[in-house]
Amino acid sequence: MILMSHPTGNANVRAVADALLRHGMLLRFATCIGISPQSPLAQRFPQRIFNLPPDKMWTHPQREIVRHLASRFGVRGIIEHERGWASMDQVGRDLDRYVAKKLEQTDESSLTGVYCYEDFALATFEAAKRRQLRRVYDLPIAYWEVSQRLLREQAERWPAWEPTLGGTRDSAEKLERKRQELELSDVVITPSKFVFDTLPAAVRERKKVVVAEFGSPEVSSLTSVTRAPSSRPLRVLFAGAMTQRKGLADVFAAMKLVDSKAVELVVIGSPVSPISFYRGELADFRYEAPREHRAMLELMQSCDVLVLPSIVEGRALVQQEALACGLPLIVTRNAGGEDLIDEGETGFLVPPNSPESIAQKITWFVAHRGELPRMSAAARAKAAERTWRDYGEKVVHAIAA
Secondary structure: OEEEEOOOOOHHHHHHHHHHHHOOOEEEEEEOOOEOOOOOOOOOOHHHEOOOOHHHEEEOOHHHHHHHHHHHHOOOHHHOOOOOOOOHHHHHHHHHHHHHHHHHHOOOOOOOEEEEEOOOOHHHHHHHHHOOOEEEEEOOOOOHHHHHHHHHHHHHHOHHHHHHOOHHHOOHHHHHHHHHHHHHOOEEEEOOHHHHHHOOHHHHHHOEEEEOOOOOOOHHHOOOOOOOOOOOOEEEEEEOOEOHHHOHHHHHHHHOOOOOOOEEEEEEOOEOOOHHHHHHHOOOOEEEOOOOHHHHHHHHHOOOEEEEOOOOOOOOHHHHHHHHOOOOEEEOHHHOOHHHOOEOOOEEEOOOOOHHHHHHHHHHHHHOHHHHHHHHHHHHHHHHOOOHHHHHHHHHHHHHO
16 A cells, blocks of 8 residues: 655656555555535645545645635735745645654555655654655655756757746755655656666666656547637647746747747746746737636647747646647757657757757747648647546556555
């Protein structure tokens, strides 16, 4: 039996929890805020719904509630990166300590291991080691040493974009915790070959490291949206946090190299800097605020191509969401989805740090609009190859083997 924890929960976390429950391997799932589908709060907080029996969940909501309220009312100090009492780092570390304490108190003889995520695992892993329990470490993004190097290179390439990078502000203490977490782990779950390759060679040799690719949204559940005729500009979509970690500076630079009358750039995501900063970098783009997931997918379907020239990712889920909506991709290997690209069929891989390559592929799509229906069908078929159930099964198999 496995004790699993994550402070918020997302599609991949839910898929693992569901698979463990399905196989009778889930002792408990610990999170900050967990709501059952029958709860009156379910419609208001759909992102916190877990399809788990109440007796399979532990919740520890205090700091997470404060974080949400502080974000809503603009109280910035208490959620300041790392240092704020209700920052995401402190929320996750508080849950980690809570789970470690519960682990020390429980006398469940069926418990064989713990499953934790990067940044929120150290105290739980230390407690699990004392009990000689197996420790499974989910690494959802490139290992910190590689991430730090790549992000610092971006800070030098695009100094004005450095405040958007986030990871360059991580403290030495936080980075050391990451190192200790990995050292304490027995099994490492990664979402892509890119993340696998960022792990130190010694780790890949000593530990069991598994690549389990994320699933795609159900294609059949999406509302079909008819795209506008080819007489209008090609709609190129960037979706995600508006940061150079995801390559937005390179997208802006690429847009300056293409025919502006033939292409419309649509950016949907959360600004990390004031929107005036982005307008100063590229005045002419259509900004769309983040929205409920289904509404975002419907917006995707009104676009033609997704561009995501990420510098550091794990496996950007937006790639498979875009494919499921029929959008071919222009992405880097660093976005974690190189297996999703059949060149010229489902999209194109471009090298990182290359606005010229991005512009070249955008221009190709402008010149080959007639290829979009064929590529759209190929994109949907590719997305359908990866399901969340398959992802969960692969993770459970890795834990059980």
